[in-house]
Amino acid sequence: MSDQNAPLPAEPKPATPAMASTAPPFRDLAAVRAEIDRIDDALHDLLMQRADLVAHMAASRLKNGAPTFRPGREALILRRLLQRNRGALARPALVRFWREMIAASLAQQGNFTVAIPAETGEDSCARLARAHFGVLTPLKLHSTPFRALAAVAGGESAVAILPPPEDAERPDPAWWMQMEAPRLRVVAALPFLAAPDASPQGYAIATLAPEPTGRDRSLIRIEPGADHSRPRIAALLTAAGLPPRWLIRRESPLPMALAEVPGFLAEDDSRLAALPFPRLTILGTYAEPEPEA
Template sequence: MPDQPTPPAPADLASLRVEIDRIDDALHDLLMRRSDLVAHMASARLKGSAPTFRPGREALILRRLLRRNQGALARGAVVRLWREIIAASLAQQGQFTVAVSAMAGEDGVATRLARAHFGLLTPLRAQATPFRALACVAGGEAAVAVLPAPDEAERPEPAWWMQMEAPRLRVVAALPFLAPPDAPAEGYAVATLSPEPTGRDRSLLRIEPGPDHTRPRIAAILAAAGLPPLWLIRRESPVPMALAEVPGFLSEDEPRLASLPFPRLQILGSYAEPEPEE
């Protein structure tokens, strides 16, 4: 029978607990200092008219921390801790509410994603449909809406991405931020913001196809333009429309978009590429 590890002596265990308490105090001191700095920025209006919610900036913070993370602390714990810290900072700078789609028959994915990304204490406004959640953001009742990811097998009525009012509303984040490699997003965050590039981004394109633009044909056209879709769906009701996620941060003056032969094309948003869990 292999030797069992010797448990720490009571004196050693007591010393370790004292050290953990000391670290907890130091962490608390730093968090209070961080909170004071956020309060100073808010009271002094150092940001001017700039938005307090900056998903691109948040993604850069998390990526930097994940790059320097080592030892026994799990990547998921880092993201969860700092998502709560970021949520607390947003709450300090003004009312911050998230609208979530709670349509009958859904499994609560939007609520789960919103809680994980925007914190346990952030107020949520449950809405009967994705369109009501989008209306909350458009009307200023919520800062952001969290909606389930598009699915080609959705109900026959129009999907939220087919009727989303762009460019007034933009997809600004894919959720969750930490995900298995190559896994599709489970949901998206929509806000009245201009997205900011982070260096590793993706964009959503809403496409009105022509009569001969089958799904494979649309994918081939995008790939030939240097925009190979990571995924692509096409809906026929109430009108033919396609949605594609492509790599890179795209702006309205993107030259590759001007040459595409579709009757109409819109950028629904750009956002940080999720980070791998491991």
């Protein structure tokens, strides 16, 4: 289950499949369909057992007040399944199937809603939210990213999905420039399946403590000094052992930079203390996306 109240395990090693992924050599279409029906019934039985376990956990005190939404735990589940996946089942289909199951488990345990800003476009937050949290999870539309963040901070929604930071200069502040951390944290980069060098299409923000998964990335917000150009900021991060995957800098309304760096950063990380910036804030840590193929 995606939200069992237990420590996150170490990232699993690739497993040898327990059974071969070859289908029996049926020569009759009716026999193939009968076998598919038998498998469907077995899958349904297991899904009902899983739902009963989630219902038991929700009704009991097993969780001890732990959050139902645990994105690090979910990432480990999907990584383990992707590592053992064999045969004709496509990786995107596997992830979509389990994402729907995880969403159903979240819905069983409470009123789980997702806040999104009003927008249009192929890579909209609504599309990302549906792909990650399932087609039945309620989405709450807000006029701006700041209103979506406020809905999460106020407990109206469990998570907000916001667009990726823009490199182009704009007069108004970006959501990441005014996000209240550590009260709010970026907890996931979307989508979970992506090309190795692709930048995230959106981020999930929640009021959760981050949990390491073994392969993580971190977002850091930097208030630079007068002599800290973008190349200079990148050089300083690299010298500190935090080479940025990408880095943007905004001048309006105040100079500020945002960088995604590899690894799980904690507040007491000595590499951060050695950096010469007037102020640096960890905006979030999250699981590194998995390759599409």
